[in-house]
Amino acid sequence: MYRLLRPLLFRLDAEAAHGLGVQAARLGQTFGGVTRALFPRADERLAQTAWGLRFASPVGLAAGFDKNAALVPFWADLGLGFAEVGSVSAQPSAGNPKPRAFRLPADRALVNRMGLNNDGAEAVAERLAHTERPEGFVLGVNVAKTHSPDILGEAGVDDFRQSVRALLPHADYLALNVSCPNTAEGKTFETPEALDALLTAVMAEVQAASDAPPTLVKLSPPATGGVDAGAVDELVRISLHYGVAGFIATNTASDRTGLTTEASRLEAIGRGGLSGRPLADRATALVRHLYGVTDGAVPLIGVGGIDSAEAAYARIRAGATLIQVYTGLVYEGPGLIGRIHRGLVRLLDRDGLGTLAEAVGADA
Numbered sequence: 499m500y501r502l503l504r505p506l507l508f509r510l511d512a513e514a515a516h517g518l519g520v521q522a523a524r525l526g527q528t529f530g531g532v533t534r535a536l537f538p539r540a541d542e543r544l545a546q547t548a549w550g551l552r553f554a555s556p557v558g559l560a561a562g563f564d565k566n567a568a569l570v571p572f573w574a575d576l577g578l579g580f581a582e583v584g585s586v587s588a589q590p591s592a593g594n595p596k597p598r599a600f601r602l603p604a605d606r607a608l609v610n611r612m613g614l615n616n617d618g619a620e621a622v623a624e625r626l627a628h629t630e631r632p633e634g635f636v637l638g639v640n641v642a643k644t645h646s647p648d649i650l651g652e653a654g655v656d657d658f659r660q661s662v663r664a665l666l667p668h669a670d671y672l673a674l675n676v677s678c679p680n681t682a683e684g685k686t687f688e689t690p691e692a693l694d695a696l697l698t699a700v701m702a703e704v705q706a707a708s709d710a711p712p713t714l715v716k717l718s719p720p721a722t723g724g725v726d727a728g729a730v731d732e733l734v735r736i737s738l739h740y741g742v743a744g745f746i747a748t749n750t751a752s753d754r755t756g757l758t759t760e761a762s763r764l765e766a767i768g769r770g771g772l773s774g775r776p777l778a779d780r781a782t783a784l785v786r787h788l789y790g791v792t793d794g795a796v797p798l799i800g801v802g803g804i805d806s807a808e809a810a811y812a813r814i815r816a817g818a819t820l821i822q823v824y825t826g827l828v829y830e831g832p833g834l835i836g837r838i839h840r841g842l843v844r845l846l847d848r849d850g851l852g853t854l855a856e857a858v859g860a861d862a
């Protein structure tokens with residue numbers, strides 16, 4: 499079905515096509531029974547427990563697709579195990595001027611510079627307070643600093659903390675987006691000093707909560723040359739020191755290495771974060787490194803270029819307990835979720851494994 503629709507959707511600007519997808523999803527949400535009938539649940543062998551939460555499927559929705567948490571029941575109806583809504587920031591933001599999302603079909607990739615457009619923490623918290631949480635479905639809430647070059651340093655940390663305070667009562671897990679490449683000031687929180695200052699404030703806020711959700715840090719992809727072990731290990735050390743419970747690897751990439759799309763097209767698009775297939779090997783390398791440096795003791799979410807069961811399985815064998823999809827959904831449609839579920843069971847059978855948990859880190 500999606501194969502027929504895709505050529506039509508791809509004639510539209512990428513963000514306009516996303517808007518149509520959201521309309522279709524709203525319809526799917528209204529008729530949840532139909533959606534559930536069309537998209538079967540994952541096999542029991544794929545269920546896992548992480549942070550004390552049961553994930554009926556290892557496949558989740560990556561941050562950025564449902565920034566304002568408008569479609570939570572729909573993601574559950576599609577058969578996903580979890581969704582990460584956001585990024586949400588303390589203040590609402592319209593993001594960058596359009597156009598700000600672009601397809602690179604030859605590379606099965608996207609470039610976006612959305613600029614953290616979202617309704618703001620208060621509005622999203624209010625929406626989540628009135629959203630019925632689907633049973634057996636895990637909800638992650640991804641938080642980022644407000645997209646403004648004027649909110650920097652201590653003010654930036656405070657901004658982050660405000661969002662965490664507003665949203666943590668509604669989150670099964672919190673994700674700290676310290677690696678958005680599209681910040682107005684062009685900086686991330688991925689220097690040891692910036693991460694330390696952020697986690698000092700944010701983790702105090704989390705730990706003061708009566709029902710503190712596990713908190714994960716979302717990292718940038720490594721450069722194409724490979725993982726900078728010294729730099730990553732320092733960020734891991736700081737994170738674990740403050741009680742971070744896991745990592746999400748990876749966010750989009752700022753560079754454009756290894757693409758087949760013509761240079762003139764890339765130049766016309768301009769800056770933004772690269773997602774999709776070109777990210778897959780780099781994101782896998784970081785997952786493998788994180789699994790090794792943490793001795794597999796903290797669950798990892800693998801994301802970046804996963805568009806098949808084989809890609810999902812490779813990420814899990816590299817050390818990811820869970821995986822997320824975004825660009826793969828744009829190219830493959832929602833049928834991707836069922837294909838990953840069925841393919842994972844087939845791959846477990848091939849390798850003589852009983853459950854997916856046995857595959858986690860098998861190739862780390």
Ligand SMILES: Cc1cc2nc3c(=O)[nH]c(=O)nc-3n(C[C@H](O)[C@H](O)[C@H](O)COP(=O)(O)O)c2cc1C
Pocket residue numbers: 560561562563565584585599608610612614640675716748749750772773774775777801802803804822823824825826
């Ligand atoms: C249009 C778009 C918007 C995104 N917005 C966010 C965001 O708000 N917060 C975030 O942490 N990641 C965001 N991401 C990154 C994705 O969550 C994911 O880390 C990245 O796209 C790699 O996965 P993929 O190759 O499956 O797309 C966005 C990605 C895209 C394509």
